[in-house]
Amino acid sequence: MDKSWIYSSRLSNAYDEGVNAFLEFAQTNNPKLDVIPFPFVNYINLCHHSIDNVRYHLFAHDFDENSKIWSFHGEKQPKSDSRCPNNSIPPNAIYTKDMLHDAFKYVDKEPDSLKSLLEECDKPLYGQFGWSDASFDALLSVLKDILPSNNTIPSSIYESKKLLKGVGLQCEKIHACENDCVLFWKENKDACQCPTSGTSCWKKNTKNVPSKVLWYFPIIPRFRRMFSMPQIAHDLTWHAQGRVNNGKLTNPRDTLSWKLVDNTWKEFGQEKRNLRLALSADGINPHKSLSSKHSCWPVILITYNLPPYLCMSRNFMMLTLLISVPNQPVKDIDDYLAPLIEDLKLLWETGVKTFDSYKKEYFNLKVVLL
Known part of the structure; x- marks a missing residue:
């Protein structure tokens, strides 16, 4: 409950109306409530008093102005959902401080002692990043x-x-030709020279230091891990959960490319857990230096199955490739995309066995790059 209206009402000489409205709100949310946490400025909800006593002290003194959202007054809290900020418990509802309710009876007559306890609640247990x-x-x-x-x-x-x-992010380091001809991968894995240009795979005047390296983060285990978490597995079918088709373009689900996949490959479209992906690649200069002679090209996958507030969030923007080259790869980027394309082809043509932790069953996961 936002109490900013109480302060504004006080400024308009209607403070008593604001206090009564607040107490009525507390009783309405819990009619059986005999006592409520005391919102007086020196007690900040850490002791309980009758509603009449609270009314007297609020008229005689004041609210705690540092608390903008009322909690712990008997109102029902929404279920916490850290993925959607609009549906989360207010940040002021700090459960550590709720533990001080029991301790407050020992400091009822010593507000300074309460202040010390609250300060201790906010102190870290130990300094971070200092442990060898x-x-x-x-x-x-x-x-x-x-x-x-x-x-x-x-x-x-x-x-x-x-x-x-086993729970870490897998990564494959794949050597590349200095001239961006090929990757030293699969049939060329053990080669020391590029089969196209004859260039050594090692830097000049060095031993066992590759000229270029491609970083590949395999996508199949990461897709499986997404379905291993029940809430995310459920969110991945959001696009098919009773959405109204009003003919307007409000989501990738309404695009012609999505509908083309559903109509052309009906078996793929009937499995709502199959993933629709988008791919993005662009070059950046590391270390915030535009004059750098070195550039990185991240290749990112986006999963369109998710709700809008998750689809473009950082947690679900999947880095798949990191191409580290002095200049932009242009047409040679095809060579660097080879590991990702191989996995995407497997996921489109054959699929992989995946466990859906929400439905508690295995299914054959397929994906399509829209």
């Missing part, structure tokens, strides 16, 4: 000794990284 690998190893060693002998806690940071390797 050696000290973390020492901590793991101590924890392993403290816990029962059959514990499975990693004994070092190296073991921890091995344990988490």
